[in-house]
Amino acid sequence: MTNKDQGLDTFPKLLRRNVQQRPDVPAYREKEYGIWQTYSWKDVYDNSRSLALGMAELGLKRGDAVAIIGSNRPQLYWVFAATQALGALPVPIYQDGVAEEIQYVLEHAGVKMVVVEDQEQVDKVLSVLDQCPTIEQVIYKDTRGMRHYNQPNVRSYEDVQEMGRAYDAKHPDFFDSEADKGVGSDIATLMYTSGTTGRPKGVMLSFDNMVQAGKLSVEFEKLNEKDKVLSYLPMAWVGDHLFSYSQATHAGFSVNCPESAETVHTDLREVGPTYYFAPPAVFETMLTQMMIRIEDASTIKQKMFHYFIGVAKKCGVQILEKKPVSLVDRLLYALGDLLVFGPLKNSLGFSQIRVAYTAGAPMGPEVFKFYRSLGINLKQLYGQTESCAYVCIQSDNDVRSDTVGPPAPGCEIKLDDATGEVLYKSPGTFVGYYKNDEATKETKTEEGWVHTGDAGIMTDDGQLKIIDRAKDVGKLKDSTLFAPQYIENKLKFFPSISEAVCHGADKDTVTAFINIDLEAVGNWAERRGLSYTSYMDLANRDEVYELVKGCIEEVNRDLAIDSELAGAQISRFLILPKALDADDGELTRTRKVRRRIIAERYGTLIEALYSDVDNIHIESQMTFEDGRKGALKADIKVRDSETYPAMRAAS
Amino acid sequence: MEDQGRQIGDVLLEVENISLSFGAVRAISDVSFDIKKGEIRAIIGPNGAGKTSMLNCINGFYHPQQGTITYKGNKRSAMKPHEAAEQGIARTFQNVALFKGMSTLDNIMTGRNLKMKSGLLSSMLWWGMAEKEELEHRRYVEDIIDFLEIEAIRKTPVGRLPYGLQKRVELGRALAAEPELLLLDEPMAGMNLEEKEDMCRFILDVNDEFGTTICLIEHDMGVVMDISDRVMVLDYGGKIGDGVPEEVRANQNVIDAYLGGGH
Structure with a gap:
């Protein structure tokens, strides 16, 4: 209707x-x-x-x-x-x-x-x-x-x-x-x-x-009164208001309220929504839990699972996007659906999903593709309260993990030339801030363009890529765009890397501090019979440096594809001898990097990154978990990583 | 769930001069105390002081050799636990006594056992009265599940639950019997601080919302002093103190029993 x-x-x-x-x-x-x-x-x-x-x-x-x-x-x-x-x-x-x-x-x-x-x-x-x-x-x-x-x-x-x-x-x-x-x-x-x-x-x-x-979003996704949504995100969040009130009233579909915060997962399975939203962390946790449970399953089930997940990886996304796939693959996928994907989706509560969204933070491309290969139409969404949640939305047949899609119906987007900030105009553009004309004027121009505060770039075929908060985006000396968070997120998608801090504003090249993930790298070391005594010891191993170098070079190759970001590849890096910690003031409580404090504390390390030394000695304060303070003394290696020439996107 | 609030009324249960021995071991000697309607009454004391024996006397597990127990004005003869239950006395146990393989829901449903009237055959066929009855009981049990905030574990076998939650399920089962007098044997033993705080809140809420009289045994002095209306202290089977928490706290005998005399 x-x-x-x-x-x-x-x-x-x-x-x-x-x-x-x-x-x-x-x-x-x-x-x-x-x-x-x-x-x-x-x-x-x-x-x-x-x-x-x-x-x-x-x-x-x-x-x-x-x-x-x-x-x-x-x-x-x-x-x-x-x-x-x-x-x-x-x-x-x-x-x-x-x-x-x-x-x-x-x-x-x-x-x-x-x-x-x-x-x-x-x-x-x-x-x-x-x-x-x-x-x-x-x-x-x-x-x-x-x-x-x-x-x-x-x-x-x-x-x-x-x-x-x-x-x-x-x-x-x-x-x-x-x-x-x-x-x-x-x-x-x-x-x-x-x-x-x-x-x-x-x-x-x-x-x-x-x-x-x-109305526009209901028409875009063809939502109707038979759809079902699980409303479990805060009512004060514009997304929930849009899904559970605006769209529901429009399309006449049903909104299902879970019994309590703890029962959301059970309720999800019982309801089997056709339309679903979750932040990336939720999808990631589900995947991890699934993998842990598979590890505990019988050998036959494990083999079956891994074989068919392989099939799905090969052709699942193409089948979802209705692209040509060979008959053999199609048949194998159908068998996999019967034996693995179907039951799996059922246990996650995703059996009936037509449209699923994720937004709010970047999602690992592997995780994203995994869900799509199972036949779940997971898409990215970009928006904010000021736009009634919609600015960009991906269409069913062109979904990518690294962009948030073309402008949503009725929306217009432009990028600020100087800062790279994303500006938009849409039917959902807010009237103003309540009792705060000053902020309204700062955010909304007289022509109706709204400043998002996010920096983005447009791909050559008109998809928006959000790279960072606009205020964090800097320029290299040769005025190449430098978006630290974008590069750091790419690094953090590797399980071995738990945290990364990139430097480069007003410098010639980009360099990085890396924190290894003790659990992942520890396991990796164990499997190769590499012995180590402590985090600091492990972090300083040449083998670990090689491992991290591999990750960085993969990120560099990825960056080389984007004409605007190709100049901002990581040329030198070091692995920090301790994990960055909120107790030391290096991260916020929500685990966001505090660049200024890190730059102050590790100034000598940054200097070393921009010199040609191979080794640097550092002394720094650190706080133990019980609150005691201690001094950190370490010799840290500095290594180069390969950068790649810029190339055109394959698409 | 009628409105009774925090009004403390007449004496509900009176224990007069009871003594209990097992062979030559005297578990309780000549103890008298009473429990008033609507109050939270605590029994505390060091290990082996006779606290659990006292609860066991009240709900009919043990039969004291001397003394009388008067419940709702009737002097009781030696009675069996199920008779005590029929008269509105429910309890939880120091060591959780649930059916480990059954779900939370089923465990709490067993607490409704005494209220179920339909016969064996119709229950087996789930027909007629039995169906209607079960739905009513299920509704009541669901209220308890909501009350204790255990919706998420409704269908989980209790054997798989952490200890703190098992204790909560046990409280739920006792509540399902709609007791007038609820006996709690160390409801907070072995819990961490957060679980203890939760449990305290539930005990206060049960007392407040359902108007249930509660008699509890507890080791944790802090908890007892905070939530009880009156506290009785036992040591070596004898009563050494009784009164409101402040009085008990100041009682020299109690301090000696807890900290050891002569310090």
């Missing part, structure tokens, strides 16, 4: 259409009491109607803000439709934030009512109530542990719905007439960016933004 009808410019109107066209189609499912409870579109409409009227009775007016805090629950999704119908503004908030973080958003948005999941969230809100005088009502969904809360402004979801039904009986036309007052240009949702850089900013998204983004 596409949305050609006139006047369906807001979600409450789309919801009303759903009730008329598909009242009994499942809209939301939630596993409760061990059984999947289903709510049809009619249930959704009735519930959000009574909730809205209850909130109206409690004093909610057009333009008021309503915060939503909790894990993915159907009842919390209904709050969106309920508040939007009254012309109020829903503000989803990350439920794992501590009280102070939540307080900032509640204060900044001037929230009038808060709808929360359970006692934990009620407590958080009550603890900051004094700082947020605008809050008039706290409504909770789960009654557990709430019996002793007798504050007059704290009440249960059901009580509010009860009030709403009473109000409805007296004013039967109120709800629909209020819903009709909404227009596309109204602000639909206020989404706060997670705030990795400074204070969170409230991104105002209009109905036009969300409805258009939903």
